[in-house]
Amino acid sequence: MAVIDAQGVYYRELNQEIKGLLAKGEKEIILNNVNGQRYIGDGLTEQAKLIIDGTPGNDLAAFGNGAEIVINGNGQDGIANTMNGGQIIIHGSVGDTLGYSMRGGEIYVKGDVGYRVGIHMKGYQDQQPLIIIGGGAGDFFGEYMAGGRMILLGLNRAEGQDIVGNYVGAGMHGGVIYIRGQVEDYQIGQEVKISGLDEDDRKELIGYLQDYCQEFDYDLEEVLDAEFCKLEPRSARPYGNLYAY
Amino acid sequence: MGLDYNIPEFIIERDQDRCIDCQVCQHQCANQVHAYDQDLEKMVAQDIDCVNCHRCVTLCPTNALIIRENPSEYKKNKNWTGNMIENIQKQAATGGILLTGMGNPTAKKIYWDHILLNASQVTNPSIDPLREPMELKTFLGRKPDQIEFDDNGELKDLPPQLELDIPIMFGAMSFGSISINACKSLAKAASDLGLMYNTGEGGLHQDLYQYGQRTIVQVASGRFGVHNEYLNAGAAVEIKVGQGAKPGIGGHLPGEKVGAEVSKTRMIPKGSDALSPAPHHDIYSIEDLRQLIYALKEATDYKKPVSVKIAAVHNVAAIASGIASAGADIIAIDGYRGGTGAAPTMIRDNVGIPVELALAAVDDRLRQEGLRKNVSLVVSGSIRNSADIVKAVALGADAVYIASAALISLGCHMCQKCYTGKCNWGIATQRPELVKRLNPEVGAQRVKNLITGWSHEIKEILGGMGINALESLRGNRLMLRGIDLTEKELEILGIKHAGK
Amino acid sequence: MDYVIIGNSAAGIGAIEGIRKVDQEGKITVISDEEYHTYSRPLISYYLAEQVSAEQMKYRGADFYQEYGVETRLGDRVVKVDQDDKLLALESGEEINFNKLLVATGGTPFIPPITGANKDNIYTFIKLDDSKAIAQEVEEGDIKEVVILGAGLIGLKAAEALVKLGVKVTVVELADRVLSAILDQDAAEIVQQNLEAKGIEFVLEDTIEEFSGTDRATAVKLKSGQQLKTDLAIIAVGVRPNTELVQDTEVELNRGVIVDDQLETNISGIYAAGDVSEGYDLVRGSAAVIPIWPNAYRQGLVAGQNMAGASESYNEGFVRNSIGFFGLPMITAGIINPEGDGYEVLSSKLLENNSYRKVVLQEGKIVGFIYLTDIDRAGILTGLIKEEQDVSQIKEELLADDFGYLSFSEEERRKLLWL
Amino acid sequence: MKRVYAREEYCLGCKLCEVYCVTSHSKSKDIVKAHKLEEITPRIIIESKDNISFALQCRHCEAADCTKACITGAIQKDEETGIVNYDAVRCVGCWTCIMACSYGVIRRDEYGDKVISKCDLCITEEEPACVTNCPNSALEFEERE
């Protein structure tokens, strides 16, 4: 285990130091006093763990493919951009565009997320990306979603805070979103249909939530003791009739 | 007859291998071009009667028909073209005024085609209109300079506004010039889509009152069918001063088109000619226009915006400015390529100016005078596609009228023979057997499809510009660049040349 | 509930289908003296002419009785109806109880009193057995010439079939024209010429006085004195309701068994349908035997439904026939040759293609018509008779080649076509 | 059940319904071959004169008189689909159905041997060919009371 004090360290130096340690076979690195450094853990393929204390900057873990990254705090925008594998655990909230075009791996967020989370998330072959969010989410949640799973729990929300914004799943053409609570028709994209959960859905959901709840010390039974809804695309080809030939 | 001109304009070619003698062409041709010849045991055609409306070509189930221009040629002469010669022959035979239908077909510059649109790259994102909101809603009507509240903090009511979900309206075409089913198609489509249908000067047929909230009722010089109920049936009133296809002249609906329904709707005797004077005889000056505008406002209790429609002529900017200060809520400008049911050919092809230049000039003038923010501007005169609309809005229009495009969506193939009353598509006709060819449900759906397609395209274009509400395009000439235009043209259009 | 149906033709089958519309459970027994699976009687001439097979004769599929839960007593015969005990005695000795009984025994060919009419080669022509026997004779014997007495539907269908088999046929008819019941003079002439062209010879306004020969007739002697050679003869001068079975009961009879509009006789629980019955004739406005197939089925169907507890009426019956000879079709209905006042007759000129139309009106309504050759939309007229539609406004058009719904006002048309 | 209803106010009398009916019931399914090489009677009837025209075809009546009149059992109503079916093998061409049909929508097949021509609602297709190909939606295929 290695420890780096990131206070005032420019991101390039910080990332070089991380990569150097990993190249030497380091399996776990603790980064203290991180604030605003971008690109931490980008493109990592090593099976290693980064533990970040502080507020890392944008584009954390972009193009990631295997590492485990834990943030003990809030994250910013563009986390896990085009992630292919690995796990990201965020103990606070994050900004916009989390998991853009994510193709594999898992992201657990304890708190809230911003706009366009899971945009264009896709599943491919046996890869099924997963994002679980403890709090609420902004607009365009799962926009353009083409595969994978997103679970939105809406726990510990501020007063008056909606569980999710508008245009949920706009353009969605694959994957499934589970939301712990109700979503109004005006909140969803026209390509999306809402239903309740059947037995298989519940089993799947429990499978996903067990680890998550353990990670953040949520009571699984309590989390499950609520009405969930399921959002799916109406069609894999939502715009099949859009064009005149 | 001897010298009269009787060479067919078109030649009909029938692929006998494909013709199955089903006689659909025969049943569909109001000009009686096609017939089954019992002796020859096959279908034959009278080419001379063909107007090339494509009804037979379209309905032939085996695609056995081709209509070509008659390949017979005149001696080459860039000045005395065949068209010129034929016109003279026609007039030599009849002594009449050359008459034509639909818009100007001559090869004059189309400015829309010399204007290119912008798109976002990197510095701001284009917006995906399919998934993200994209707003085309438009309000037409007089707007105050600023929002106002009364002493109690209550919002003061705005002057009446027309709310359009898409900045497209169906331009004025009277019942009489077009069939009731064409009217119904347009009115229903307008209603379903949240647009406006314009009665033209033909009055409002009783079956169309149900679409009143989506209707602009027109008051033209002939005042056909204009009465209090009519004025209050629509959502707005339009004073028609001029029409792009025939600025400065009146109209003439021949008595044979004034059947029972037209008669009832226009409130004139059956079979009598419906003559529209060239001017309104209560408007000989701008203050008279103001008088009529306010007379209409009084009659409609100030609940309807009043539009004034003029043809784009040389001093259009000054006229528009006068109209704005005369109290009009909406100014509609119809360019010289605008359509018509019937117009003297020489006028249609030679009077007026292009709507693109007129629009740019009017928008500029109204802005200079600080009036543009108060009054709405609608343009028309051959809006052919969604890109034309985007360009018009960026040049400064609030909305457009489309008419020819709407008729084409109903089936019109631009044969330009509207004035014969034998429209095979059931559009420009009053003959019951032809009128029924346009099922208004089908017609409305086709128009709706067109507008839906266009609105998707407009949204795509807006999204590409990084704009998600139409008001951010309105007058936004930075989104336009010109090609193949002179400095003067660019100056009038208020746009830069591409590359600048 | 025990339902018993005597008769296994159109009315009987209609009744089975009618009962089962209402009652899926009750026991149905069908008794017929013919041993065959239900077959189509009008097809016996086609059978004779070898135009249909025995299989094709079947009026309903082979599993019909099973499917409808019907017990059959085929080839047996009811010998007694006990209306009080609701009991039938069969020839086989079996006794069958019934709660509801349908008499659908059809008609019996009428055989006029002619000397020698009982010879072996003299046939009637209404049952499959008749057709089979004649067919066998033609096949086995040396049948060159046949005389048929009666130029009605049956006689002429038999004649057509035999001509197709290569037999020379002479038809003897008492009336002055062929098909006198369904055609007028003009139409009959066309038909006759057409038949003559195919080789059938006619002797009209004459009848047979005697069949001569030993066991088999070899010649006939006509009333006019004319002698005709014959190898086989068919008597087809008419059919009468086969009321024999109920003659000893209290069931009320006229020409046929009298039924009300629910097809019930005067005896509660006993119904009659088909050629044996005498119900309401829509065209005549009075009771009549209407011995045609569609009527039999409809009566059977309604009777069946009512036997099972429904309350259906049927008073749309009237005579109508669709028939053709050697490709010359004709459809006729109702009163063809009106007698008395109050009728208006419209008829077309004969055309080269033998097309002919005639319509008989009474008080503005159609009561009869003839369509010859161009028959394709004759059903419209049948419908107008049934609907008792006033056609006085459009009578000019009734005879037109393209007569159809176009002739009506839009409102009437929408009503008639339920548009 | 879904039936074809004519809307005469929009019928053009163009007879394209006939053309497509023939094609739909042809072996080749090719519009030109069907008309030039095969002999098929359309199963739809157009009544047309002056300004009025409309198309008619079998109404597939609830209590279909043709099924009751048929002497061979060749015409029967399918209780499930509601379609009045016709079996050409059993038909002998007695034309009793023509006599019985008050809509006049059963015709002799002018080419076939003693068989009738009658609408089958193009049962194998989603919608009858006449409806699909009517250029003015003058035919509707729908459920009505």
Added chain:
Amino acid sequence: MKGSRAEEKIMSGCAISGILNRKGNRFSGEEIIDSIALMHERSNGLGGGFAAYGIYPEFKEQYAIHMFYDDLDAKEEVEYFLNRHFNIAVAEKIPTREVDKISNPPIIWRYFAMPNEQKLSEFGLADDEYVAQSVMNINANYRGAFVVSSGKNMGVFKGVGYPEDIGDFYKLEEYEAYLWTAHGRFPTNTPGWWGGAHPFTLLDWSIVHNGEISSYGANKRYLEMFGYKCTMQTDTEAITYLFDLMLRKHKLSLESAVKAVAAPLWSEIERMEPKEKKIATAIRTIYGNALLNGPFSIILGHKDGFLALNDRIKLRPLVVAEDEERTYVASEESAIREICSEPEKVWTPRGGEPVIGLLEGREEVWA
């Protein structure tokens, strides 16, 4: 002007930050520099700047006019104009220090002035309008001169360079303000122009802006109808004027102005209560051309506080935090944590949802 004024519209990406002490307690410029500096990656060294409110308590009744001059001729011409139209209390060079990375600065000058009474009554204008027209006049008609700011008790310090270097250049650690906003710029045209840096101002309105306004052409032509002269070819100028129009001239509330520039979507308006709906509809109808379309986050500074806002579909980032006395806004959370590691509350506003920070006691004024 140092660097050239643009002929065509300038596009830029950026970082923004702002700190308000709600109690009006003033603090030095060091913190805002640290905050904006943390987002160094968001700028490219072609523009940085700061607006500071409360820095001139001794001249708080005077208009503080900050000027850039390319040369002494320009200065002379403008001063001639100023002297004729204003009573100038103080005219002085704005203190700067040599900074390696800052080169080629213009002549930077400030004036504390009041409108000339005689001229004022001659034109029949209120003070603010008089000043505003004067500013636009200078910017439009005086080559080589540019009004950097013109509000009271506030000033803008900006230039070509990274913001932290600009802050250093202007010695901002020596100023104390209750509201600071800052901007780091990433324009796509080079070289940067001193006048083109943010904040952009008119009177005491200042705008720092991240993003690009695709509606600029429409906004500009709309403003021109009200007499504004958009000469800078920047979105930011147009945004500043829009707020001036709506807030100062049309007396709209902050909330209403927000409903114009980041108008609620029609689908949202559809779901509003009738009264609210009517107002929102009227605002969109009248102020359609004031809609700012395209990605943006802005901080509008003024003497009573700030308004932070991003576009209605939130294409640019904005984070807000609060502690006991202060409200912070920035493009990135880390930029806030850099100067306040443990705020009481951190949140991200929704697209089009305004964040309004006001001095205590001034809330009523803006309602």
